[in-house]
């Protein structure tokens with residue numbers, strides 16, 4: 161097993177707007193909230 165000094169090699173960044181987050185979970189929630197889904201024809205609430 162490797163050392164647990166570092167969590168992730170890179171900072172979780174939104175691939176849509178390029179915003180950086182301290183935690184991957186925050187990035188995921190941001191994407192779900194801000195970008196929910198790619199421009200599609202269906203709209204689910």
Ligand SMILES: [Zn+2]
Nearest residue numbers: 174176177178
């Ligand atoms: Zn974003």
